[in-house]
Amino acid sequence: MGNLAKTNYGSFLARVSDLLEQARRKTVRQVNTVITHTYWKIGKLVVEEEQRGTNRAQYGGHLLQRLARDLTKKFGKGFTETNLKYMRQFYLTYPIRHALRDELTWTHYRLLLGIRDAKARSFYEIEVVNNSWSRRGSLQKKELEIEVKKETARLKLTLPKKKENNRD
Numbered sequence: 001m002g003n004l005a006k007t008n009y010g011s012f013l014a015r016v017s018d019l020l021e022q023a024r025r026k027t028v029r030q031v032n033t034v035i036t037h038t039y040w041k042i043g044k045l046v047v048e049e050e051q052r053g054t055n056r057a058q059y060g061g062h063l064l065q066r067l068a069r070d071l072t073k074k075f076g077k078g079f080t081e082t083n084l085k086y087m088r089q090f091y092l093t094y095p096i097r098h099a100l101r102d103e104l105t106w107t108h109y110r111l112l113l114g115i116r117d118a119k120a121r122s123f124y125e126i127e128v129v130n131n132s133w134s135r136r137g138s139l140q141k142k143e144l145e146i147e148v149k150k151e152t153a154r155l156k157l158t159l160p161k162k163k164e165n166n167r168d
Helices: 002-051 063-075 081-093 106-113 118-130 141-158
Strands: none
Touching: 002 063, 002 081, 002 106, 063 081, 081 106, 106 118
């Protein structure tokens, strides 16, 4: 009976452990989603403040520098001027918040912001999700850039060439 009890307990422990692991993964995903959406909203606020109702930002102010200093005092790390610029660029690159993918973390989006070509960026968004690239498992920025260049070249090779008008 001792072996049976150990076997049943082992199975029971595995089921409980599995539930806890699932809860942890879900919590991490939810926290990442909240952070990503918050950074998008900060980017939107920065753009709106810089533009103050005009179509283009008025440069020359030190908004990001001052905001970085004040947020760092109040909230600690993570609010450097550079990171605030990423947040602004994030909003400008993805102007529709509901189009953000919950599977992607802030780190994924920061890497993707380095890809200027929208089609290539979209391709890698899908690749990250489909291949379950984690933050640690995803390609580093240089590797990502190389892969994007390869993919862009491959796409250009497969597109039909435009017919030239021969006027003889």
